[in-house]
Amino acid sequence: MNIIRSISSWNAGRIEKKINEMKDIGNCPDCKGNGFITTIASYYTPSFDLLYDCPGCNGTGQYSEWEMQQNPM
Numbered sequence: 001m002n003i004i005r006s007i008s009s010w011n012a013g014r015i016e017k018k019i020n021e022m023k024d025i026g027n028c029p030d031c032k033g034n035g036f037i038t039t040i041a042s043y044y045t046p047s048f049d050l051l052y053d054c055p056g057c058n059g060t061g062q063y064s065e066w067e068m069q070q071n072p073m
């Protein structure tokens with residue numbers, strides 16, 4: 001299953017690149033700095049009820065907040 005392994009490492013590389021980009025601009029990689037995340041359902045029925053505070057950054061949209069969540073002391 002080398003193909004699956006190489007795809008997953010390729011994916012990991014992409015995610016790492018994205019995180020570095022977000023770090024440069026100071027935005028949370030999970031929500032791109034929006035502070036909230038949308039669900040699949042919100043694409044069908046747009047509503048603010050379906051927006052959730054981003055758990056990665058506690059809804060702040062800040063990279064620094066997100067980073068602290070990744071490495072809890």
Ligand SMILES: [Zn+2]
Binds near residue numbers: 031032035066
């Ligand atoms: Zn976030």
